[in-house]
Amino acid sequence: MAQYLTLEFLAMLIGFMLIVVGLWGMITQKNLIKIVIGFSLFDTGLNIVIVSMAYIKNSTAPIIDKAVDVSQAASKVADPVPQALVLTSIVIGLGVTALMLAYVLRMYREKKSLDINSYTDLKW
């Protein structure tokens, strides 16, 4: 039980719960804007999961200055590679959200309704 009370396990648990809430919102909501909100929550949760895998116990930020010297950099510093990937991922998440909202605007212009049940053109 004591192994589950560490900071990285708690952070990963928070991230996974955000993923589940976002996924539930995307599947069950009818309003188009709520679906895009669910996608944004999913994206935030996923980034929390990735950053929580980069944490080393009792480590500090990966920047070399007066607090962390060059010679002891390898032993006191958190993992910089997942942080670099998450930097990219957050910006791409914003781009995809903006694209989805542009689609929502066009769809609203066609049918004047924000309910997803009224778009039946692709149903069989």
Add this chain to the structure above:
Amino acid sequence: MIKKGILLLLLVGFVAIIGSLLINFTGSNELNPLARYYAENGPAEVGAANLVTAVVVTYRGFDTLGEVTILFIAAAIVGFFLKVMNADNGRPNKLRKTSEILETASTLLVPTIFMLGVYIFVNGHLTPGGGFQGGAVIATGVMMIILAQPTSRFNHKLISVLESVSGVGFVAMGILGLILASGFLNNAFLPLGKLGSLLSAGAIPIIYVFIGIKVGSELTGILDSLKENQNEI
């Protein structure tokens, strides 16, 4: 009713898979070999004090190139979609007069916000920050101008020219690294100064200036095409 039940079952299955991954997770006590190599040789080879900057710009430079491409495509598609809707006839809209607090505060705050954005991406190799964060702060400053004076117009040509020139500049720096140093986006063709001073880390400040201007003008373009005709869809 049946559909809700099936969806719930799907979600329970998903949670079970995630749970079985979560149970076996233990934190690590020391860096894995790849991160150890970056942490030990990063300051000597690249010269940047910020290790995340060293990884993003030089060690994993191709990923940054891909991200810049994706942002460019997303901004172009948003501009294309919302520009086609401009073909309708426009009704004049009645704008509410903005409050005095907003107008006065914006004349004081907007230059400070721009300076903060430029500071963030010029010092990207020394402190947390970099091109993407600085570009987002600059776009927020432009947003404040739009809110305070709703009738202001932006020059679309200037924004798209800025964006294209800085994008080409970023790729040109990469090709210069290929010609003058040993690889694409290698930053060693300018002198690596002392670790921690402003003019260190070779070509990284110049690359980040290009990325900062490009991201700032792209996000400004997206905001501007969303604002273009606020009186009609």
Add this chain to the structure above:
Amino acid sequence: MSLILAIFLGVVILVLAVTAIYHKNTKVAIIATGAVGLFASVLYLLLAAPDVALTEASIGSGLSTIIFFYVLNKIRHSND
């Protein structure tokens, strides 16, 4: 100390996320999404990642909320 802060942040993030999905008023839902990004930025700072915290606060919490409100305004004002 950081464990207590992490548990507190977790509870707040979950309550805000459920509000964002289930509230009837769309404006409240959008603001709740922005607040989730803000608290996630504090969590990143606890996990020793200041670069990521700066990026999430400026892009995920600031610009994303602004773009949502733009689109909501356009949809609301097209009926008159």
